Amino acid sequence: MQDHGGNLDIAIARFGGPAEDWIDLSTGINRGSYPVGEVPARRWRALPSRTDLEALHGAARQAYATKAPVAVLGGVQAAIQLLPYLTRPGRARILGPTYNEYAPTLDAAGWQVQETSDLDALAGVDLAVVVNPNNPDGRRHDPKALLVLASRVGRLVVDESFVDAVPGLSLAPEAGRKGLLVLRSFGKFYGLAGLRLGFVLGSEADVAAFAAMAGPWPVSGAAIEIGQRALLDRDWAAETTARLAHASLRLDDLALDAGWRLVGGTPLFRLYSVGDAIAAQARLAGARIWSRVFGSQPGWLRLGLPGNETEWTRLAAALRST
Amino acid sequence: MQDHGGNLDIAIARFGGPAEDWIDLSTGINRGSYPVGEVPARRWRALPSRTDLEALHGAARQAYATKAPVAVLGGVQAAIQLLPYLTRPGRARILGPTYNEYAPTLDAAGWQVQETSDLDALAGVDLAVVVNPNNPDGRRHDPKALLVLASRVGRLVVDESFVDAVPGLSLAPEAGRKGLLVLRSFGKFYGLAGLRLGFVLGSEADVAAFAAMAGPWPVSGAAIEIGQRALLDRDWAAETTARLAHASLRLDDLALDAGWRLVGGTPLFRLYSVGDAIAAQARLAGARIWSRVFGSQPGWLRLGLPGNETEWTRLAAALRST
Numbered sequence: 234m235q236d237h238g239g240n241l242d243i244a245i246a247r248f249g250g251p252a253e254d255w256i257d258l259s260t261g262i263n264r265g266s267y268p269v270g271e272v273p274a275r276r277w278r279a280l281p282s283r284t285d286l287e288a289l290h291g292a293a294r295q296a297y298a299t300k301a302p303v304a305v306l307g308g309v310q311a312a313i314q315l316l317p318y319l320t321r322p323g324r325a326r327i328l329g330p331t332y333n334e335y336a337p338t339l340d341a342a343g344w345q346v347q348e349t350s351d352l353d354a355l356a357g358v359d360l361a362v363v364v365n366p367n368n369p370d371g372r373r374h375d376p377k378a379l380l381v382l383a384s385r386v387g388r389l390v391v392d393e394s395f396v397d398a399v400p401g402l403s404l405a406p407e408a409g410r411k412g413l414l415v416l417r418s419f420g421k422f423y424g425l426a427g428l429r430l431g432f433v434l435g436s437e438a439d440v441a442a443f444a445a446m447a448g449p450w451p452v453s454g455a456a457i458e459i460g461q462r463a464l465l466d467r468d469w470a471a472e473t474t475a476r477l478a479h480a481s482l483r484l485d486d487l488a489l490d491a492g493w494r495l496v497g498g499t500p501l502f503r504l505y506s507v508g509d510a511i512a513a514q515a516r517l518a519g520a521r522i523w524s525r526v527f528g529s530q531p532g533w534l535r536l537g538l539p540g541n542e543t544e545w546t547r548l549a550a551a552l553r554s555t
Numbered sequence: 556m557q558d559h560g561g562n563l564d565i566a567i568a569r570f571g572g573p574a575e576d577w578i579d580l581s582t583g584i585n586r587g588s589y590p591v592g593e594v595p596a597r598r599w600r601a602l603p604s605r606t607d608l609e610a611l612h613g614a615a616r617q618a619y620a621t622k623a624p625v626a627v628l629g630g631v632q633a634a635i636q637l638l639p640y641l642t643r644p645g646r647a648r649i650l651g652p653t654y655n656e657y658a659p660t661l662d663a664a665g666w667q668v669q670e671t672s673d674l675d676a677l678a679g680v681d682l683a684v685v686v687n688p689n690n691p692d693g694r695r696h697d698p699k700a701l702l703v704l705a706s707r708v709g710r711l712v713v714d715e716s717f718v719d720a721v722p723g724l725s726l727a728p729e730a731g732r733k734g735l736l737v738l739r740s741f742g743k744f745y746g747l748a749g750l751r752l753g754f755v756l757g758s759e760a761d762v763a764a765f766a767a768m769a770g771p772w773p774v775s776g777a778a779i780e781i782g783q784r785a786l787l788d789r790d791w792a793a794e795t796t797a798r799l800a801h802a803s804l805r806l807d808d809l810a811l812d813a814g815w816r817l818v819g820g821t822p823l824f825r826l827y828s829v830g831d832a833i834a835a836q837a838r839l840a841g842a843r844i845w846s847r848v849f850g851s852q853p854g855w856l857r858l859g860l861p862g863n864e865t866e867w868t869r870l871a872a873a874l875r876s877t
Contacts, residue, residue: 237771239602257601266600277781278588279579280561280748307629307772314770318640318664334770341767342640426602427776445663448636448656449559451629453775454749459599 235333238525238535239426248518256544257537259525261368261395261502264540265473266424267463276454289457289464293432296464297417298400301408302440306447307429307456309394309418310334315446316360316390317342319439323359323387328352330529331364332392352382359387365402366395369504369527369535371497376404383413388439390414397422397470398477398500408434419456421501422473423463424540430456477501480538483545488536491552502537510534520551557655560847560857561748570840578866579859581847583690583717583824586862587795588746589785598776611779611786615754618786619739620722623730624762628769629751629778631716631740632656637768638682638712639664641761645681645709650674652851653686654714674704681709687724688717691826691849691857693819698726705735710761712736719744719792720799720822730756741778743823744795745785746862752778799823802860805867810858813874824859832856842873 238259245252290303306312313334322343327335329348340346344360352374355361361382366373383389393415396403408415415434420426430452433443444451452460463469477500484503485495493505507513510526513534517524525535539545560581567574612625628634635656644665649657651670662668666682674696677683683704688695705711715737718725730737737756742748752774755765766773774782785791799822806825807817815827815835829835832848835856839846847857861867 235771237602240604241601242604242606252597260602262600262602264600266596269594269596269599272591274588274591275574275749277591277747277749278584278586279563280559280582280584280742282562282564284564307775310770310772314768338770420602425599426772427597427599429772429775446636448632448660449557450632450748450751453629453751453778455777456775 235337236528241523244518244523248515248521250521254521256522256539256547258539258548259523259535260426260537261499262421262426262537263424263473263477263501264538264544265476267459267466267469269425269459270462272455272458276458279454281450281452281454281457285454285457289461292461292464293417296467296470297403297405297432297434299405299408299434301405301415301434302437304433304440304443304447305452306431306433306443307452308420308431309392309416310431311429311447311451312416312431312433312443313338315443317344318446319442320359320387325360325362326355326358327362328355328364328367330370331362332368332394335362352378355382356385360390361386361388362390362392364392364394366399366499368395369502369525369533371499371504373399373402376402376407379404380407380413383410386412388412388414390416392416394418394421395499395501398474400474405434409436411436414439419460419463422470425459425463428456428459429453430460474500477538484536484538487549487552493534496533502535504533504535506532507534508532516554517551520547520554522548522551557659558850563845566840566845570837570843572843576843578844578861578869580861580870581845581857581859582748583821583859584743584748585746585795585799585823586860586866587798589781589788589791591747591781592784594777594780598780601776603772603774603776603779607776607779611783614783614786615739618789618792619725619727619754619756621727621730621756623727623737623756624759626755626762626765626769626773628753628755628765628773630742630753631714631738632753633751633769633773634738634753634755634765635660637765639666640768641764642681642709647682647684648677648680649684650677650686650689652692653684654690654716657684674700677704678707682712683708683710684712684714686714686716688721688821690717691824691847691855693821693826695724698724698729701726702729702735705732708734710734710736712738714738716740716743717821717823720796722796727756731758733758736761741782741785744792747781747785750778750781751775752782796822799860806858806860809871809874815856818855824857826855826857828854829856830854838876839873842869842876844870844873
């Protein structure tokens with residue numbers, strides 16, 4: 234079991250307090266969620282039909298500006314779980330440091346896995362993984378450079394879990410060509426991680442292989458209902474993109490005032506160099522604000538964005554006292 | 556893609572009519588669903604935590620009268636999707652005819668798969684699959700005989716998707732011993748198939764392997780919330796078991812009056828020998844009632860149970876005119 238953000242039960246076990254007192258900024262999940270609305274009874278009761286899934290695929294294609302084949306899965310994590318079985322195990326390289334599930338999941342299924350911090354060093358392998366923009370440091374890669382890389386590996390996985398708020402960076406419009414797999418998360422930008430929804434965009438054959446591995450009912454009826462509604466709501470996406478861009482700069486200002494240095498980030502989270510991150514996390518936890526630290530990088534602390542003015546006020550106060 | 560019940564879009568494409576006019580009896584999903592109730596905002600927004608999952612595991616253990624290790628998955632189908640990867644491919648035998656996803660899913664992942672109708676012929680293989688009670692014919696196996704079989708194969712999968720209403724048949728209390736895997740569906744008995752929820756009960760090592768393959772967030776927050784509430788509601792389960800037992804006999808009476816013969820069934824569905832099943836399905840479809848037929852058995856028609864008196868009246872009328 235890897236360490237993840239969103240593990241508020243660990244925060245409560247260590248620092249106490251009821252769950253509702255905590256502001257969980259340990260993830261990059263948008264705290265200004267898309268409104269869930271009503272879920273009709275049939276979505277709970279009936280098995281999702283092919284027609285239901287195809288309508289959701291259509292909504293995803295529209296939101297992601299692509300005509301590529303699409304498979305729906307229970308989040309990008311579900312795609313990562315299946316990735317090792319897409320082909321026979323071979324050599325995989327991951328551009329790191331990055332999201333910590335790729336390496337152990339591939340390794341456990343018999344892949345030879347290396348992590349490298351050099352994009353060019355990915356060339357030549359059977360499977361290359363790039364998270365763009367990267368988590369946790371926000372590192373970005375030119376889509377054109379990634380397309381060149383895609384032609385030099387067996388398969389290139391571009392994990393775009395955090396791309397929604399920087400859509401110009403997305404390779405979704407180029408998906409469909411052989412060897413390129415684009416993973417899109419629903420839950421982070423739409424602030425509905427509990428829904429478990431994500432998409433794989435790729436070649437006809439690869440998408441069919443994911444769909445076959447996921448089976449006939451890969452996500453819940455509620456995920457189809459709410460996901461489809463949200464993906465088709467381009468006004469909400471545009472307003473949210475603008476709001477997050479502004480809010481991430483606001484967070485940087487507070488962090489700078491606290492003496493922290495921005496390492497990087499996306500409009501959904503910011504990574505700061507804070508000196509002793511464990512100590513900084515504990516100070517924030519004293520104010521019931523949960524953050525993410527990284528064992529391998531003792532100076533790094535990652536913060537998601539507060540969701541309303543009450544949360545901003547509490548965070549500002551906590552940062553002033555650190 | 557296998558043929559399944561619950562594919563109402565196919566019925567509509569062939570026979571017309573708006574979806575809301577149809578009574579879908581093509582599955583064994585209880586049409587008297589457990590009430591969904593409220594889903595708190597955090598279940599939609601936050602990633603399910605370890606604590607959330609453990610609470611759900613506890614509820615499942617209580618409902619299934621077991622102390623065995625439990626892994627939660629997005630339905631029994633999700634367990635079937637992962638089953639081929641639990642160990643290296645070897646020889647699998649399936650007691651058939653039965654649910655049509657086991658054979659192709661194992662076969663696609665490199666297993667040597669045979670179907671047999673003789674329970675004893677399962678002995679000696681690496682992986683044996685028995686659905687108890689069986690779908691679609693309701694065939695039942697003595698749990699004691701299955702325990703003996705479990706000791707004579709590498710692993711015995713007992714798919715108990717339809718056991719909730721005949722709980723004395725369940726091997727869940729015996730789960731935990733090496734080589735026995737019990738699969739439990741949530742959606743069928745509770746009438747919430749769209750939730751995508753199911754469980755694997757087995758040895759510590761096997762359950763850990765399923766949990767690792769499913770990843771840290773195997774089901775939605777709504778599935779955890781509603782599933783936990785439903786599994787702990789033993790009064791509803793007892794009332795529903797009694798209601799289904801009565802309703803299944805009522806359905807048999809109607810079918811007998813229509814000149815059909817009972818092949819077998821469970822309290823959630825009945826299988827009849829009807830002569831020309833395709834023709835019988837079409838006649839029911841004329842009354843906007845959808846049923847399940849089986850390509851390999853041209854005389855068989857399976858019906859789920861109507862959910863209310865309006866549905867019973869329409870079904871009775873349709874059966875009188877066949």
